[in-house]
Amino acid sequence: MRIAGQKLTGKLAAIYATVILITIVMLLPFAWMLSASLKLSSEVFVFPIEWIPSNPQWSNYVDIWTKIPLALFIYNTSKLTIIVTLLQLFTSSFAAYAFAKLHFPYKNALFLGYIATIAMPWQVYMVPQFLLMREFGLNNTHLALICLQAFTAFGVFLMRQFYMSIPTELCEAARIDGMNEYQIWAKIMLPLSKPALSTLTIFTFVTTWNDFLGPMIYLTKTELKTIQIGLRMFISQYSAEYGLIMAASVVALIPVLIVFLSLQRFFVEGVASSGIKG
Amino acid sequence: MADTTIIAGDTPVPARRRKVVSRRRRKVQDALIAYSFIAPNFLGFAVFTLGPILFAFVLAFMHWDGSNDMTFAGLDNFWRLFEDKAFKDAFWNTIIYTVVSVPATLACALGLAILLNQKILGRDFFRTAMFFPYVASLVAVAVVWNMIFNPEMGPVNMILYTLGLDPKNMPGWAADRHWAMVTVILFGVWKSMGYFMVIYLAGLQGINSELYEAADLDGANAWQKFLYVTVPQLGPTTFFVTVMLTIQSFKVFDQIYMITQGGPGTSTLVLVYHIYNEAFISWDLGYSSMIALVLFFLVLAVTIVQFRRQKED
Numbered sequence: 001m002r003i004a005g006q007k008l009t010g011k012l013a014a015i016y017a018t019v020i021l022i023t024i025v026m027l028l029p030f031a032w033m034l035s036a037s038l039k040l041s042s043e044v045f046v047f048p049i050e051w052i053p054s055n056p057q058w059s060n061y062v063d064i065w066t067k068i069p070l071a072l073f074i075y076n077t078s079k080l081t082i083i084v085t086l087l088q089l090f091t092s093s094f095a096a097y098a099f100a101k102l103h104f105p106y107k108n109a110l111f112l113g114y115i116a117t118i119a120m121p122w123q124v125y126m127v128p129q130f131l132l133m134r135e136f137g138l139n140n141t142h143l144a145l146i147c148l149q150a151f152t153a154f155g156v157f158l159m160r161q162f163y164m165s166i167p168t169e170l171c172e173a174a175r176i177d178g179m180n181e182y183q184i185w186a187k188i189m190l191p192l193s194k195p196a197l198s199t200l201t202i203f204t205f206v207t208t209w210n211d212f213l214g215p216m217i218y219l220t221k222t223e224l225k226t227i228q229i230g231l232r233m234f235i236s237q238y239s240a241e242y243g244l245i246m247a248a249s250v251v252a253l254i255p256v257l258i259v260f261l262s263l264q265r266f267f268v269e270g271v272a273s274s275g276i277k278g
Numbered sequence: 279m280a281d282t283t284i285i286a287g288d289t290p291v292p293a294r295r296r297k298v299v300s301r302r303r304r305k306v307q308d309a310l311i312a313y314s315f316i317a318p319n320f321l322g323f324a325v326f327t328l329g330p331i332l333f334a335f336v337l338a339f340m341h342w343d344g345s346n347d348m349t350f351a352g353l354d355n356f357w358r359l360f361e362d363k364a365f366k367d368a369f370w371n372t373i374i375y376t377v378v379s380v381p382a383t384l385a386c387a388l389g390l391a392i393l394l395n396q397k398i399l400g401r402d403f404f405r406t407a408m409f410f411p412y413v414a415s416l417v418a419v420a421v422v423w424n425m426i427f428n429p430e431m432g433p434v435n436m437i438l439y440t441l442g443l444d445p446k447n448m449p450g451w452a453a454d455r456h457w458a459m460v461t462v463i464l465f466g467v468w469k470s471m472g473y474f475m476v477i478y479l480a481g482l483q484g485i486n487s488e489l490y491e492a493a494d495l496d497g498a499n500a501w502q503k504f505l506y507v508t509v510p511q512l513g514p515t516t517f518f519v520t521v522m523l524t525i526q527s528f529k530v531f532d533q534i535y536m537i538t539q540g541g542p543g544t545s546t547l548v549l550v551y552h553i554y555n556e557a558f559i560s561w562d563l564g565y566s567s568m569i570a571l572v573l574f575f576l577v578l579a580v581t582i583v584q585f586r587r588q589k590e591d
Binding site for chain 2: 019023027045048097103107151152185217229256257
């Protein structure tokens with residue numbers, strides 16, 4: 001017998017067995033989530049586990065929308081995520097162009113400012129940052145979360161590293177052709193940096209969508225909450241409604257799953273390259 | 279250099295001077311263009327990141343509850359660290375979390391990367407599956423984790439029970455002070471090993487295959503090849519992964535908030551949790567900033583080690 005052009009030896013069989021076993025363990029929580037989301041709360045913990053519910057409760061997926069303002073939470077999160085991602089892409093690639101291809105006074109000092117904070121956990125300065133936002137009257141606004149997530153050192157660093165690998169001669173040729181710097185950024189650098197832009201998009205999207213501590217500190221009004229803290233609120237309010245909680249969790253996972261699967265090719269490459277360079 | 283000699287020169291030539299002035303103007307203009315590229319990001323970064331970082335250092339030496347006047351505290355907050363039992367627990371729990379979860383995640387990630395670097399059918403699917411927990415929403419997966427590890431009804435303990443474990447000795451997982459940390463660490467390893475696997479995969483692909491061929495000629499077996507080719511060649515990757523994991527472990531919060539709330543007692547209280555409690559529950563902003571400085575210096579120490587190491591390479 002042959003698999004993927006290789007003879008099925010004992011060693012290969014062992015590899016397949018291990019990989020499949022680990023994959024099952026990794027995905028088991030998701031399978032449990034999906035299965036429990038279609039059960040009555042009283043059936044969720046029945047053992048042995050009935051993986052495919054005999055009496056699927058599709059109504060769980062209907063009820064969650066009325067028990068909590070799930071649609072509003074999703075709308076809030078999508079709005080935040082899209083704005084943060086766009087701002088992050090624009091400001092990072094814009095600044096990175098100057099750091100990679102232009103000469104100006106204090107360039108190294110400014111870049112050092114970015115580098116110095118790249119490893120600094122946000123948790124170190126989250127309290128003073130909160131006080132500052134409160135001073136600006138931004139407490140309980142989405143703008144606060146946008147401000148704190150849209151301008152990261154990581155974004156500038158990632159884009160700059162990528163731009164460094166683009167030959168400077170390209171920019172010089174464009175200058176001779178009469179392009180100004182903004183045109184070079186828009187017409188030459190941006191189209192060439194799709195892999196880096198995709199990586200940054202996914203990183204920003206996933207971080208913003210899944211962010212928990214930020215929204216928890218800044219957003220206390222229900223109508224402003226994101227899906228993560230909304231889900232958390234739901235869990236504490238209906239702690240025994242296991243089926244509903246699982247259905248809401250599945251819904252919260254779907255957008256990330258879609259973005260991840262559609263861009264995962266870039267993501268894996270991006271993690272690998274930014275990881276090694278970072 | 280040429281500019282100054284001409285400007286200070288004794289016989290300035292008008293034509294040349296005009297050229298110099300325009301060159302200077304050009305330089306200023308270039309700098310302004312460059313700053314215009316940086317400004318949108320840098321202004322936001324300076325106001326919302328650099329500013330708060332500097333403010334954190336000031337705040338650590340102040341007494342402030344956020345509404346009354348701020349007063350100078352000197353080293354009060356610093357001395358308080360030594361009397362605060364919760365801080366001591368949080369500090370050691372953070373260290374324990376780091377010391378256990380970093381090697382565990384590293385070993386799992388490396389193992390997975392080696393397995394999935396082989397030419398096997400459905401390799402991309404397997405890689406994606408391993409990676410997915412990393413991007414999955416923490417709230418959603420943490421609640422599943424709590425249900426699966428539920429001490430009374432969860433499937434994990436049910437399986438242990440079927441395997442014949444005495445119900446009296448059953449681990450209480452998140453509800454048991456001896457097992458709470460284990461539960462949180464297991465969750466952390468499960469969630470992030472896929473991410474570091476990808477970094478290791480990139481490292482593995484960078485190893486020159488001739489090294490393995492040479493080892494084959496020398497009659498090395500698989501284990502020897504792993505030990506004498508793979509491990510040393512992956513040195514820089516392992517180092518990078520270790521630093522990333524260590525910083526990530528120092529700032530762990532979300533998963534603990536969701537799985538154990540720092541308990542039972544203080545058995546899973548970590549530094550960031552303590553910062554959060556002191557700031558947003560007790561409104562002791564100065565003291566919480568002092569704890570944040572401890573976190574800062576822990577991260578700084580790791581970063582300096584990384585920097586030194588990179589210089590050596």
